[in-house]
Ligand SMILES: [Zn+2]
């Protein structure tokens with residue numbers, strides 16, 4: 001019963017302090033909150049949407065302060081959403097082992113200009129195939145616990161998204177992800193993006209279930225009121241795909257909870273906090 005994916009103002013496109021996110025998590029009945037802001041990257045990679053390398057300590061302190069203030073009421077943990085981009089593996093490994101993160105999300109972000117510049121030269125379909133190939137590569141690095149929004153490519157150029165056409169590539173990616181033990185995120189913010197559907201799409205989720213790939217639910221909140229958003233629907237989606245439980249990570253170790261136990265703790269969203277226009281950047 002954790003919110004597993006939330007951001008801070010350090011990434012320059014989120015609002016609200018961790019303690020405001022904590023209040024919403026507590027109101028929703030959750031047991032904890034994992035803060036997973038966008039990690040620092042070298043060479044100015046995507047620097048407009050992430051904290052600078054020298055801000056990593058500030059981030060730890062920000063989360064540490066919130067953790068101390070909420071102790072005994074809500075379990076606040078330090079996580080990170082780390083970009084996977086080929087060439088930065090060694091750098092990333094140093095970063096991820098230098099800090100005691102509870103949870104490391106791995107993310108392929110095809111909306112970044114650096115991604116577009118390296119991989120955007122071919123057809124739309126090739127661009128999508130590259131995305132799923134890199135998703136599998138990300139899992140195989142074993143640097144991450146879970147893969148964030150694992151079909152976010154569909155919201156980059158939604159007019160070109162045809163799930164049936166890409167399904168063979170998706171299956172091949174899942175065949176490679178399954179033996180790594182890395183989980184997939186059911187990301188509820190997909191419902192508000194340009195291709196309005198949670199990530200991953202239902203057929204991909206069913207294929208993941210068939211391969212016994214664990215799933216973690218996260219809202220990807222970039223503002224406090226989105227914490228825990230659409231978790232009921234995400235649990236239903238998991239159930240329809242054949243899952244009986246969802247996972248979360250603490251101390252980089254996976255724990256699981258049944259869908260019913262999760263549903264039982266969830267309290268309804270406050271009526272005045274349902275209006276939402278979340279930023280579309282992941
Ligand atoms: Zn993301």
Ligand SMILES: [Zn+2]
Pocket residue numbers: 007011013038049222281282
């Ligand atoms: Zn973001």
